[in-house]
Amino acid sequence: MTAARSILSDLPEPDRRSTSAVAERARGVLRPAGALARLDDVACWLAAWQRSPEPVVARPAAVVFVADHGVVSEGVSAYPPEVTLSMLRALREGSATAAVMAESVGANLAVVDVGVGNPTGNLRREPALDADRFAESLEEGRKAIADLDTDLLVVGEMGIGNTTAAAAVCATLFGGSTDAWCGTGTGLDDAGLARKVAVVEDARQRAGPCAEPLEVLRQVGGAELVAIAGAVVEARRRSIPVLLDGYVTTAAVAPLEAQAPGALDHCLAAHRSPEPGHGRLLEQLGKRPLLELDLRLGEGSGALAAVPLVRLAAASVTEVATFEEWGLGPG
């Protein structure tokens, strides 16, 4: 895991000068102080990580990582594994929800296959990824961002079985009762949910206490989760703020924060899904979601829905006149 750990060394700090400049402008614009409180905070966050006193969302991009999971053989999903490949196609051809949403909010969408048809190990019985595949997946995530021309990144995922991986990552990383990290995913019935809990319980017992947080991702995660972690670190290095999608995406990056506190400061929680583990995880990470609309799709959809809010937040500071410019004193 030495190579993996090294991806977190010397992460850029926020640009506090840009944050201060935006916060000061927000205090002076033509509206009562604090009237857009939450959106002003979003504008400051964007400034910090774009490293610019004039934050802007002009070229948002979404990257959706897609992979198959060996754990589906345990009957943990309401859908058969073939659906992953079909959805990969639907995302690429513009027929899936995230593709339509990306179009609606003016975001470019890239869909990255990190193992469709090449399922990871069954995380109940064995490590999901061996060391080589872990390193490859991390690199695939990094590469997907390296050439991207964007000022706001949405990361998302698709992979039948991957809420089981998300639950296993969270249970192993943070402890607590296994039940509390497991939800019905795409629509499990009670028996299915019970199977999922048993699988996650076995997985966390097998993985045991891991020497370090990123090892959890290798043991009980999945290829697209690892790629997301790689992508999010690369975004940090390239001054690209990130909107996190739902449970799977957030679980994928949680080990980064556990390994290097502050590693997710450039990431905003776009929404909270009704998967019970997601709310719990956001609390653990100290992240307050922008939207709470009971979205539970994944594919980056919840984060795409939040893109216009971030765009609006930036414009509402940079493009609104100040009281001074307008010749009015504050009241």
Place this chain on the structure above:
Amino acid sequence: MTAARSILSDLPEPDRRSTSAVAERARGVLRPAGALARLDDVACWLAAWQRSPEPVVARPAAVVFVADHGVVSEGVSAYPPEVTLSMLRALREGSATAAVMAESVGANLAVVDVGVGNPTGNLRREPALDADRFAESLEEGRKAIADLDTDLLVVGEMGIGNTTAAAAVCATLFGGSTDAWCGTGTGLDDAGLARKVAVVEDARQRAGPCAEPLEVLRQVGGAELVAIAGAVVEARRRSIPVLLDGYVTTAAVAPLEAQAPGALDHCLAAHRSPEPGHGRLLEQLGKRPLLELDLRLGEGSGALAAVPLVRLAAASVTEVATFEEWGLGPG
């Protein structure tokens, strides 16, 4: 009030056939059933009131009504009344927050002066509007919508002193403790808030139990509140769904619902502001807000922020392929 009451006669019912068509398509599109639950509901609502099985947000429009209030002489606002005129100009010239937000979300913005420089009566001591001005304001609201080419209407307001009018309308209409309907508005201190509560208390005593809900709007409302009520009724007649902004806008239309239950079914609560009266009012009206971002600006800003979500909701049903079209059975 006979003329006023008559504006509510024979309101169009929702187009249930379009709603059913959209609900059925939502059940069949390429995602787990209910994965976008809240957004699917929004798409159905849009279909019902656009009277179309293919709801769309292609030409959103915002109309912001602006007026002055006699009650400002009671010291109920953190800002002097001259700010209303200045903000009217800033909205028209694109320098104010709502103008920037409208641009950001692709909405046309119209700013309608319904009495800047011509303050209404001091609602603590006398009716805010006499019968003639009430009828005129209602008509100004109606006319602002009559020629609008839009598929989604945002209504908003600006008027120093108007959260006092909103509180007075709610307290008179729904009863309960006056305190609970009063908040700090644009930034009152404790003494200011105490003055505001006393003013609202006097106003509701003076107005007494009104013969009918719309009379409350005349007694303790304001010109822009009455115009908003007129605009929202006209939108219903023209098959234009409405996004309600914050406390003032919602208070302006609450008498319509009290007068004719169901009169606000074509209106969605875009957000909940931190003004305590707003949350209370939304509960009273049975409306669940889309956004909860602590926005407290008015000007239509909270509703503008929700426009992209409504656009997204429609596209996520009409433009996503169905399982059948995609050759996949539901799991």
